[in-house]
Amino acid sequence: MYQETYEHIFTPLSIGSVTVPNRLFVAPMVSNFCDEDGMATEQYIAYHEEKAKGGWGLIITEDYAVSKEGRGYITAGLWHDGQIDSHRKLTERVHAHGGIVFAQIYHAGRQIHSKVPRENLPSAPSALSCPLVQQGAEALTIPQIKKIVSQFGDCALRAKKAGFDGVEIHGGHGYLIAEFMSWHANKRVDEYGGPLPNRMRFPLEVIEDIRNKCGRDFPVVIRISSEELIRDGRTLEESLYVAHLLEQAGVDAIHASVGLYGCKYSIVPPLNVDPAWIVRYAEKIKEAVSIPVFTVSRITEPGMAELILRMGRADAVVMGRNSLSDPYLPLKLRENRPQDINRCIGCTQGCQGRLRNNESIRCLVNPELGYEALHEKQPAATPRRVFVAGGGVAGMEAAIIAAERGHRVTLFETSASLGGQFLLAAVPPSKGNLSSFPAWQITQLKRLNVEVRLNTPLTREICLAERPDHVIVATGSAPFLPPIPGLKDNDRVVLASSVLQGKALCKGKILMAGGGLVGAETADFLCEYGCSVTIVDMLPEIALEEKTTRRIFLLEALKKHDVRCETSCRILSVTEDGEVVWERQDGTSVAERFDTIVVALGSRPVNNLAKELEGIVKLQVVGDARAVGNALTGVRQAFLAACALN
Numbered sequence: 001m002y003q004e005t006y007e008h009i010f011t012p013l014s015i016g017s018v019t020v021p022n023r024l025f026v027a028p029m030v031s032n033f034c035d036e037d038g039m040a041t042e043q044y045i046a047y048h049e050e051k052a053k054g055g056w057g058l059i060i061t062e063d064y065a066v067s068k069e070g071r072g073y074i075t076a077g078l079w080h081d082g083q084i085d086s087h088r089k090l091t092e093r094v095h096a097h098g099g100i101v102f103a104q105i106y107h108a109g110r111q112i113h114s115k116v117p118r119e120n121l122p123s124a125p126s127a128l129s130c131p132l133v134q135q136g137a138e139a140l141t142i143p144q145i146k147k148i149v150s151q152f153g154d155c156a157l158r159a160k161k162a163g164f165d166g167v168e169i170h171g172g173h174g175y176l177i178a179e180f181m182s183w184h185a186n187k188r189v190d191e192y193g194g195p196l197p198n199r200m201r202f203p204l205e206v207i208e209d210i211r212n213k214c215g216r217d218f219p220v221v222i223r224i225s226s227e228e229l230i231r232d233g234r235t236l237e238e239s240l241y242v243a244h245l246l247e248q249a250g251v252d253a254i255h256a257s258v259g260l261y262g263c264k265y266s267i268v269p270p271l272n273v274d275p276a277w278i279v280r281y282a283e284k285i286k287e288a289v290s291i292p293v294f295t296v297s298r299i300t301e302p303g304m305a306e307l308i309l310r311m312g313r314a315d316a317v318v319m320g321r322n323s324l325s326d327p328y329l330p331l332k333l334r335e336n337r338p339q340d341i342n343r344c345i346g347c348t349q350g351c352q353g354r355l356r357n358n359e360s361i362r363c364l365v366n367p368e369l370g371y372e373a374l375h376e377k378q379p380a381a382t383p384r385r386v387f388v389a390g391g392g393v394a395g396m397e398a399a400i401i402a403a404e405r406g407h408r409v410t411l412f413e414t415s416a417s418l419g420g421q422f423l424l425a426a427v428p429p430s431k432g433n434l435s436s437f438p439a440w441q442i443t444q445l446k447r448l449n450v451e452v453r454l455n456t457p458l459t460r461e462i463c464l465a466e467r468p469d470h471v472i473v474a475t476g477s478a479p480f481l482p483p484i485p486g487l488k489d490n491d492r493v494v495l496a497s498s499v500l501q502g503k504a505l506c507k508g509k510i511l512m513a514g515g516g517l518v519g520a521e522t523a524d525f526l527c528e529y530g531c532s533v534t535i536v537d538m539l540p541e542i543a544l545e546e547k548t549t550r551r552i553f554l555l556e557a558l559k560k561h562d563v564r565c566e567t568s569c570r571i572l573s574v575t576e577d578g579e580v581v582w583e584r585q586d587g588t589s590v591a592e593r594f595d596t597i598v599v600a601l602g603s604r605p606v607n608n609l610a611k612e613l614e615g616i617v618k619l620q621v622v623g624d625a626r627a628v629g630n631a632l633t634g635v636r637q638a639f640l641a642a643c644a645l646n
Contacts, residue, residue, distance in 0.1 A: 006302065006333050008309035013057070013316055015292060016219035016252035018165050020100050020316075022057035023309055024330045027296055027320030028104040028168065028223075029351070030062045030073045032360035033370065038065060038077020040086040043360075045093055046373035051323055052099030055330035057316070059099055060221075060255075061090075063106040063170050066148065066155040069123070071116055072108030072175070073355065078158040079151065091163030102166040102221065103159040107148055109176030110137040110185065111261050115358040123148075125179050125186040125193065125202075132262040145192060145202060148176070153209030156220070166219030166252075169206060173225055173267050174260025177203045181224075181242060184233045184260075196238065200245055207249045221294075222246055223255035226281035229263045236281060240288040253292040255318065256282035264552060268321070271346030271433040272553040273298055276308065283313040294318045300343045300436075302333050321351055324363045339443055342366060343436045349632045353547045364632045365437045367397065367639035376643045380406040384469035384645060387412065389458035389609055392420020394623030394634040395474030396441040401642035402472070403448035410451040410468075412458035418442055420476055421624070422631065424500040428521035429528055430553065460612040470618045472641050473610045474634075477603035477624035486574035487513075487599065493574060496522040496600035506531055508595035511580050513571055515542035519600035520554055526598070527561035534564040534594070536571055536582050545630075566590070603628050620644070 010022045033044035051059050065071040067079045077083055087103075094101045110124040111133055122130075123144070124137035140148070156167045171177040179185035180202040186193050192201050203222070210220055224243070227236045234242070243254055258278045259267050269277070275298050282295035295314035299305055305317040321344040322329060332340050342365055350362035350369070363369040368377065383406045388399045391413030399411045417423070419438035426434040445452060463471065479495045481487055494504035496518050508531065512523045515537030523533045535542055535558075542558075542565055543551055558565070568585040574597055581591045607625040620641040623634030 004303045004306065004338065006306050009302070009306050009317075009330075009333065013292060015058075015166065015221065017217045018100060018219050020057040021098075022055070022330060023316040024056055024305065025058040025294060025316050025318040026051050026056045026060055026323045027318045028060045028062050028170070029320050029324070029361070030075055030355055031370075032074050032355065032358065034074065034076045036074060038068070038071070038075065038079065038083055040076060040090045042373045043370065044076065045090045047370065048090055048101070049093045049097065050327045050372045052094040052097040052101075053331075054323075054326075054328035055334060056099065056323065057330070059094060059101040060168050060318070061101065061103050063104045064155060064159065066105055066107050066151040069118055069120065070107035070109075070148075070151075070176070072112050073116060073358065078103070078105070078155045078162065081158065084158050084162045087159075087162040087164075095163070100165045102168050102219070103162075103164040104168040104170050104223070105152060105155045105159065106170035107151070107176040109174070109179045110135070111174050113358055123176065125188055128185060128187065130174070130261055139188075142190070142192070149202070149205045149209050152206040153213040156210040156218075157213045160214050160218055166221065167210070168221040168223055168255060169203070169210070170223050171203055172223045172257045172260075174228070174262075177206065178225055178228075178260060182228060182234045184228060184230060196241065200242065204245065204249050207246070207251060211250055216250075219252045220250070221253040221255055222251045223257055225258050225260060226256045226278070226285055227258050229259050229265060233260065236284060240284060243285050243288050247289045247291050251291065253294065253315075254285055254289060255294040255296065256285045256314075257296055265549075268348060268352040268549070269298055269346070270348045270547065270550040270553070272430040272550060273346075275299065275301065276304055279308055279313055286312075286314060292316065296320065298346065302329070302338055302341065321346070321363075324351060324361070324369055325365045340447070342440050345433050345437050347434070348547050348550065349630060352549070356548060362632060362636070364635060365440075367636040376640070377401060377405065378643075381646055383407055385467075386410070386645060387458055387463065387468040387471045388474060389471065390420065390474035390476055390623070390625065391415070391418040391452070391454075392474060392476050392623065393422050393438055393441065393631055394476075394638040395420070395472070396438065396445060397635045398472045398474055398622060398638035398642045399450050400441060400444045400448060401639050402645055403450050405642065405645065407645055409448075410453065411445065412453050412456050414455070414457040416455055418452070418454070424497055427500040428525045429557065431521070458609060460616065463613060463617055468617055470620075470645050471613055472638070473607060473613075473619060473621045473625050474623045474638060475606045475609055475625045477628045478606050479599065480602045480604050481599060482601055484571055484574060486576070490574060490576060490597075492576065492578045492595070493597045493599060496598050499598055500525065506596045506598065508532065510534070511536065511592075511594040511597045512600065513597055514600035514602070515539065515565065515567065516600060516602070517543050517546050520546070520558065522598060522600055523563055524554060524557050524561070527558075527563065533561070534566060534592075536566045536569050536580070538568065538570055540568050542567065
């Protein structure tokens, strides 16, 4: 079998006066781990320290606000000298493991989360509210602009005093610097608006102020949106000249990203977006400048990163969520263990999904993210015999963690394969990337010599005969059929799970009973096979539990397929010949015949085993078997259950 080599990844790269040991970088990502005053907490420090242990060439932190009123989230900050010491602890801990760390510095401009406390309207080049955030905006005066320029330089100097090896100016994603550079937000007609040289005045003054205060030997990188991907936004052609001007101003490297708030693809694109989708932008920027250029976004395969570097399309590959899912990715590559890398699946549940609620980030596939400081996974004091019932992602997670801690683990799965509901979740269009997680888990079960018994449900009798010390019940959930007349024992009625498993073939005119995520995605799946689908749901909108950006893609797909949505409706009955009657909110009823009725009306926990084992063995119930929820919660519960085994 072909063995990939990674000589380009592990070639050092010079960024100004600093040489980094390899070309896999950690992207700046808001974590919400700092306190209200922007101080580095132990949670924040341990989170970065884990990445330093993992061998990344360069860690770029989340954006440090240059002023308190310039925060978009509850991010780190270096807007006053009292913050320096807490962040010096961060750099010392990173440096202790041989890591190199740059602080990203920014002012959010008009893109401020509604839950961030502030006294005044957000600042912007013009008094135009962000179309997505819609919090209003106040146009900056020239004295205010000069003050913010100075705040950038002061923030960079504090970063230098705190021990950071360099800074990255955030000039992309629609924040204040990007707003000045773009006609989308900048409608000024003074020396800071109008033609490009005027719109570039603010970022160039920021660079000059940083250089004057920090010196030429302190690396300065700038992140830009190569294309803003929004109406009236900056295009690639203009950004090429922007990059040229930035190089002339003395920046040491350019981090080429895309987008801003309101861009359909989002700054954090979900699994619906193609891998490495913006490398072409970095490649063009690289042709315009002679300084290093970084590429980023949806690059999860190390071999793809190596090829990008080998082809000279970029000088470094920046990985954001892949460093969340596996902080030890570079070390595993260096140790020739690529099969052990836990890849980001692009679900955005724990990262972007939680940030939208102003919560701290988590990761579905890495339940330790955000809890590094707690050191929860410790070797077992006494190895035990542990049985796990259920081979879905929660059950496999429990088995992996228990085995890593030193326990002897046996995993029981009723069906012929592992993966559970995640196997079905990966079936609808654009969802195939989800299969990476159960595939990784199966590899880890083999590595850890976990005994797996397929086609074997765990029973009371097995436990009485084999006497395990502990049992973790992760038997999941089963579809729910409500008491609608004609729904049961009807040849025209099938479950959405049966459709996604390939057990039920549907043709023609389909009624999807249920417009939640499962129903909406199954409808999309059926449309790919030429079916005509009508969704009927009690709620006023469909797929409401889906994360914002992914929901946009799903709704667009359903619209493209002309899926009819009957919302705020209640199904009254189903006949044997396929006639479905439903009632609308206004009290009128509709009767219509369909070839097949597909049911996606929710699930209920499957946890009979827990009742059978009470009093026989120590047990814990996790995941959907405990309460139907999402995999982010279920995997974390499984992790904690395995950590508690003693």
